[in-house]
Amino acid sequence: MGYEVVRIRLGGGMQTVLQVMIERADRVPLTVDDCAAASRAISAQFENDNLPAADYTLEVSSPGIDRPLVRLADFARFAGFEAKVEMSEPLEGRRRFRGRLQGAGDGCVRMTVDDHDVSLPYDMIRAAKLVLTDELLAASQAAERL
Known part of the structure; x- marks a missing residue:
């Protein structure tokens, strides 16, 4: 889809959150529409792979300006x-x-x-x-x- 994964993190307190941080491969700033498209694609892939249903919230976001340095x-x-x-x-x-x-x-x-x-x-x-x-x-x- 033209995105790179920056970080994936599973965490949370009362509600488990699967956080997927992405950025565009072309380094153009990420938009809300980009995050929504990636979220739909990730959700569809989970369904296609028949992954067990889990009680989590999927959160797709930009790394932000003060981004984590991972690689x-x-x-x-x-x-x-x-x-x-x-x-x-x-x-x-x-x-x-x-x-x-x-x-x-x-x-x-x-x-x-x-x-x-x-x-x-x-x-x-x-x-x-x-x-x-x-x-x-x-x-x-x-x-x-x-």
Whole structure:
């Protein structure tokens, strides 16, 4: 359908939510109509595959401007922007890093944190996301105008 899956997450409290985060493969901003079309296609596929009925709500959404960084390629794609990274285990005495992404390669994410360059093993990253900054907003608005 021309979409890439950013993340799939099953969670919730009183109601189970199956969250599917997508973005357009052509990097054009995602619309509500895109999410609705993807939701219908996912629901139809579940029915076609005869998956057992479950008590969940399907939620299809955009990753947003301050998107999660999931794949190693995401860290390279958003080099130059500020990000928060949480490690599964302490590294250099800390689990949380906030700084400017410098890229990714050889299984590591490179960042500048507090004026120091750090290399974070990708397989130790528990969660990461872009930080909403004026710079990120400006870049997002410029992409929408294209």
